[in-house]
Amino acid sequence: MVLSRWRNLLVVLTAAALCGCAQQPAATTGSIAPVAPLAPPPNTTSTRLDHLAWNTAWAQTCGFYFDNAKLKASYLNYEASAGTPTDQMPKIGGLYDRTQSAALKLAAAHLDQCTDQRLEHIRASMGRYLSGDFSPGEVV
Numbered sequence: 609m610v611l612s613r614w615r616n617l618l619v620v621l622t623a624a625a626l627c628g629c630a631q632q633p634a635a636t637t638g639s640i641a642p643v644a645p646l647a648p649p650p651n652t653t654s655t656r657l658d659h660l661a662w663n664t665a666w667a668q669t670c671g672f673y674f675d676n677a678k679l680k681a682s683y684l685n686y687e688a689s690a691g692t693p694t695d696q697m698p699k700i701g702g703l704y705d706r707t708q709s710a711a712l713k714l715a716a717a718h719l720d721q722c723t724d725q726r727l728e729h730i731r732a733s734m735g736r737y738l739s740g741d742f743s744p745g746e747v748v
């Protein structure tokens with residue numbers, strides 16, 4: 609399971625790193641087909657952890673100020689109250705730290721991606737997290 613999570617994280621990080629690397633001409637209004645909205649991700653411990661770690665890493669990179677240790681403690685309390693076994697909590701805490709560290713490294717290499725759209729997404733996500741809602745939210 610842990611190997612699968614790391615493989616999934618590697619795929620996401622690779623895709624994000626390669627985003628915008630195509631050498632194609634700019635799209636015109638006539639060439640953009642309507643795209644169906646993405647389905648929300650499942651609300652599981654794994655997706656909550658990934659979204660929280662990813663969004664807090666981008667929040668730090670893009671200049672948002674918050675108490676990361678307090679937010680992590682709030683998240684772990686949320687998971688415990690959701691029924692996660694007590695013996696799994698240290699593993700979840702360690703996985704959060706490793707996932708956030710990897711996301712921080714990626715985000716630091718792409719400072720130009722602190723766009724208005726990303727900032728709006730981060731602001732909304734951080735507002736949810738700080739109010740105690742750790743659901744994954746939309747995918748940006």
